[in-house]
Amino acid sequence: MPLGRRERNKQEKLDRIVAAASELFAEHGVDEVTTQQIADKADIGTGTLFLYVKTKGELLLLVQNAKYVEALERGRADAETVPGVLDAVLAIVRPIVECNRIQIDNGRTYLREMVFGDPEEPRHGAALAIVAQTEEAVAAVLRRDERVAEGDAATLAHIVSAVMFLSMAASVNIALSVEEIVQDIRGQVEVLLPH
Known part of the structure; x- marks a missing residue:
């Protein structure tokens, strides 16, 4: 209608x-x-x-949520074409890191709003839904490895999400490039995966 x-x-x-x-x-x-x-x-x-919107933070969420959804979709599509589990996880992560690093202060503020904002507020809820969708996509990739149990895939995906957020938000990483952030995440995720 x-x-x-x-x-x-x-x-x-x-x-x-x-x-x-x-x-x-x-x-x-x-x-x-x-x-x-x-x-x-x-x-x-x-x-x-x-x-x-009630706050400037909510406005940033409104602006950034759509961009993060696009980044996640691009990452999911890329991951489908990558055979290795670690590389496929990083295929999901890379566009999100790129999105976050377009304007570093905005990216860091977005993450802070996402994590510490009111989850009942619709834009915060939408941001948290993007996080959940990202974790579901990572878990699906992790399940490709038969050594990763079903429940462990979800837990590992949650850890990957935390690693990704901390790598993007940490003050010590402000000057790092997208590639350096992705490599930082790669090193941490590689340790988590079964060998």
Whole structure:
């Protein structure tokens, strides 16, 4: 069914908010952008902005969640073509790391919001669902190895997720390239896998 005028207007405003925030965050970093700047760029009042999101962190989640879903889908597709378990896991991880490193401060803030935000808030919930989908994709790859038990695959995938998040978020890794982060993750995951 087509949306009514009110719903279309609401969606158009939300699209303008996301586009404005995305552009400003990419250009200046989330910490340097004010909600007033976002509202001005979206051509709405700040009160209207806060009808759609309560915090700048929620707005970053709204912007980044779609990008992370795309990265995960790319990683899943790549993993299907990679025969080795470790390399297939890294095929899932690499696009997520690339997505996270486009604007390092935004990526780190996104991870912090994801982990420490209110899981009941819809955008935080969506971010946590992306984490769960990532872990499911990694577990599916790990199950290719007959030495990995069903329950262990899920636990190992959870550990891989934690390794990935810490490698991307750690202050000591701020200056590392995508390749260096992926290699850091590779070294840690390799130790976890059966030999």
